[in-house]
Amino acid sequence: MENIVSHHTDHHEEHEAHESIKIDGFWLFLVSDVLLFGALFATFIVLRTHYAEGPTSQDLFDVKEFTIETFVLLTSSFTSGLATLEMNKGHVKSLITWLIVTALLGATFVGFEIHEFSGMVSEGYKMSTSAFLSGFFTLVGTHGCHVSLGLIWMIGLIIQVARRGFTPVTERKLSIISLYWHFLDAVWIFIFTVVYLIGVM
Amino acid sequence: MKHIESRQASHGSTTSYIIGFVLSILLTILPLWLVVNHVLNRTALIVTIMIMAALQFLIQLLFFMHIRESEKPRYNVLAIILGIVFVITIVGGSAWIMTFNSQVQ
Numbered sequence: 001m002e003n004i005v006s007h008h009t010d011h012h013e014e015h016e017a018h019e020s021i022k023i024d025g026f027w028l029f030l031v032s033d034v035l036l037f038g039a040l041f042a043t044f045i046v047l048r049t050h051y052a053e054g055p056t057s058q059d060l061f062d063v064k065e066f067t068i069e070t071f072v073l074l075t076s077s078f079t080s081g082l083a084t085l086e087m088n089k090g091h092v093k094s095l096i097t098w099l100i101v102t103a104l105l106g107a108t109f110v111g112f113e114i115h116e117f118s119g120m121v122s123e124g125y126k127m128s129t130s131a132f133l134s135g136f137f138t139l140v141g142t143h144g145c146h147v148s149l150g151l152i153w154m155i156g157l158i159i160q161v162a163r164r165g166f167t168p169v170t171e172r173k174l175s176i177i178s179l180y181w182h183f184l185d186a187v188w189i190f191i192f193t194v195v196y197l198i199g200v201m
Numbered sequence: 202m203k204h205i206e207s208r209q210a211s212h213g214s215t216t217s218y219i220i221g222f223v224l225s226i227l228l229t230i231l232p233l234w235l236v237v238n239h240v241l242n243r244t245a246l247i248v249t250i251m252i253m254a255a256l257q258f259l260i261q262l263l264f265f266m267h268i269r270e271s272e273k274p275r276y277n278v279l280a281i282i283l284g285i286v287f288v289i290t291i292v293g294g295s296a297w298i299m300t301f302n303s304q305v306q
């Protein structure tokens with residue numbers, strides 16, 4: 001055991017260091033995403049009460065629907081954490097199972113959002129209806145795009161891990177997507193609070 | 202062996218995920234309950250639910266994203282703190298200046 005480990009150490013550590021720099025790089029991307037969402041939140045807060053002739057936030061938001069959305073996304077963040085734990089234990093199959101659960105919950109979340117948006121648009125409440133709705137669709141829609149992109153990425157990664165198993169590269173990719181997924185849930189906390197809770201207040 | 206240990210140390214345990222999940226659920230239900238039942242006046246309510254959102258954000262960073270357990274020079278922590286300072290300035294500044302709206306119009 002000792003021998004095998006030392007034999008691979010040099011090469012392995014170099015590789016690991018390389019992968020860990022990429023994880024640090026991903027943190028920097030997340031910080032830039034924090035700034036993007038910060039700008040969108042600022043815009044939304046400024047335009048929040050500018051309903052023009054359009055509906056108010058009380059008319060539009062359904063407490064039950066956004067609560068379910070919130071819990072679906074929160075649970076998916078938890079299951080993606082469980083997937084990371086399975087990766088640490090080296091269990092490929094249970095990792096893939098938890099990732100599939102996470103992806104299904106993510107798809108449910110996106111489904112709810114599409115349902116909400118299409119319901120609004122079919123009643124004639126579009127992005128161009130009022131400044132409030134412009135801010136709302138941009139902020140919540142940008143988050144929804146992030147989740148949708150994450151879903152496609154996660155499905156690709158599930159396929160890759162199923163084929164290649166755990167390598168330093170796939171492990172790094174798995175760590176990164178779990179960071180991304182937790183981050184999206186963290187952004188949603190503020191959308192839930194600032195947009196929906198204060199909106200129905 | 203060392204390799205495996207360092208991996209587990211940097212990604213937390215089942216317990217930390219469960220603690221994070223339970224705290225997040227509480228910090229979601231509590232503000233929801235406060236808002237639906239109109240427990241406090243508007244300003245106090247907004248301040249309270251914003252504090253709870255910030256707390257839940259912190260919990261996710263610590264228990265889910267394991268920000269404390271990253272490697273030695275924690276540039277990611279520095280970067281995220283800087284990002285948060287910017288966001289508070291932009292968002293807080295925008296909200297603040299809009300309170301002068303009635304005076305300007």
